[in-house]
Amino acid sequence: MIKGLAPLAAGLALAVAMQLSAGPIIGPFAVKLLMDIGINVILAVSLNIVNGFTGQFSIGHAGFMAVGGYVAGCFTYYGSYLIWGAPRVQAGWLSGGDLLFVGGCLAGAAVAGAAGFVVGLPSLRLRGDYLAIVTLGFGEILRVMLQRTGDVVTSAEEVRAASWPTLATSLGGSLGFSGLPYYTDLFWVYVFVAVTLLVALRLKFSSLGRAFLSIRENEIAAEAVGVNTTRLKVRAFVLAAAFAGIAGGLFAHEVGTSLNPRELGFQKSFDIVIMVVLGGMGSVSGAVLAAIVLTLLPEALRGFSEFRMPIYALALILMMILRPQGILGLREVWELPWLRRRRS
């Protein structure tokens, strides 16, 4: 159903259009919100591959995001020092700075994917809740380790003099990695959103995706019909972690965010899990929808900020009791019965 490169081209065109038109028309606040939505969409859709498709329960997604964010940040920050002598944004769209940033994001994705492999391996032995606790433990260990890193190096001479391992462990400790250049813009966020959506949708309707879904429905039955469950589970983990790493890279270079270990702790992981469950486990468009709603909801409730979180929590509980399958269930938006009927 979603074949060829046409959707990707459409996504690219949309990203370019947003980049060119958005800033002056809707103002910086709305741009920031759109970028937040895009990053959350990447996170929710990628976690959906593990939690929704494969039925494993990971609550450490923010940990992978942190891995990607820190690797990408390290890449652009110290890279800028080595190339231009200062971590300033190099002006111009698709200029050297932009390329360095995208390279950083991809490096972050690779390292996060490797971390996903390491964390996914225990899933060979563990099921359900135990896996959840291991992913949670991974996130916590990562947080403590990041908090123990050294101060950020802030001069070109010192960066040139320092060795690679020193730079790789000078990540700002518990104060966070400050001074990162703001490279994230609507174009790059939505390019990666398009890639994520394309991969997730193509996956879902492919034989690999069906194999993922079979693990979710009944692991023993899947194994009995020849699905290599362990390999596929690890693969789902790696894929999801890599996309989370990209989201982390985008988050790290966004205006008005702070890349620090506490920001990307289990609270953030819970937020992403909530998006997946609210949207409907296994529904890509549901995850997108939930990511949009849950990014905008706190802003909409800002007027009575004191009751914002209690209302949010209450809405979550009621949603689980009244509509446990999430907004869309396993279906996609275009598969809804009332839309179908109209079409035929």
Next chain:
Amino acid sequence: MTKFLQTLMDGVAVGSLYALIALGYTMVYGILQFINFAHSDVFVLGAWISYTLAVGLGYAAADAEPSVLAAVGILLAAMAACGAAGFTIERLAYRPLRRAPRLNVLITAIGVSLLLQNVGQLKWFFGTQPQRMPSVLADRVLGSVAGVQVHLVDLIGAGTALALMLVLDRLIFHTRLGRAMRAVSHDTTVAALMGINVDAVISFTFVLGSSLAAAAGFLYAMKYPGLNQPAHATWVLLGLKAFVAAVIGGIGNVRGAMLGGILIGFIELFGAAYLSPHLRDIYVFSILILVLLVRPSGILGRAVAEKV
């Protein structure tokens, strides 16, 4: 030697608190097979109710007379209040989801946890400021063993925790109600067929676990008087470690939770004292991953074969 004994004592004190909290996690898991993420918030509720009562009884004043009677009163009141809270939570949030997929129940638990944290932060409840728990008991030094000072508060804390655990153990293994609890945990459907009121047993389990968490909250506030605001990350982490204790001991196993709690207390404090104090969270979670990889059902847990 002094350092060793000191760490040993602190380990018992902290470990018995972990054990008290872990019991609530493990009992709920044993019966309903889900991680009650809201349990740590009930523990926080217990600590803050103790604070409110202590201030209400006038212990914030500098010349307040410490009394054992008031301490026992506060403990029991906090346990009763949290027991009621646990009952309400189960009745309103978890019971409608009895037949729902486990993931939904888990998300609901996260929702309840968020709700308790954020409602607790409202200005009509406990507010967003950290507070100092007034000392209800006189913190006397009872004596010293090999250079280690034995504090009254530590002794009472560990003593109360151990006494509560003994009572619980007796309740579960030597009473009719305890047998009903074990039966429900073993197989809910068959237990119901044998005439056990499953709903009542589950409610009772929540009341029991929540009041133990409240006791832990009170004892924690006595030992560490600086109370963080209800939504602070330290609380969540404390709850997580207690849960780790339950998993290490073998989740669903009451004696395992006690053992796991003490073990986690030892690992954390000995690691902090002899290796590095900054990495204490790492020790706990590394041990967790190690135990899960080597013996996934925990130290005292039994591996359950899955039937096809």
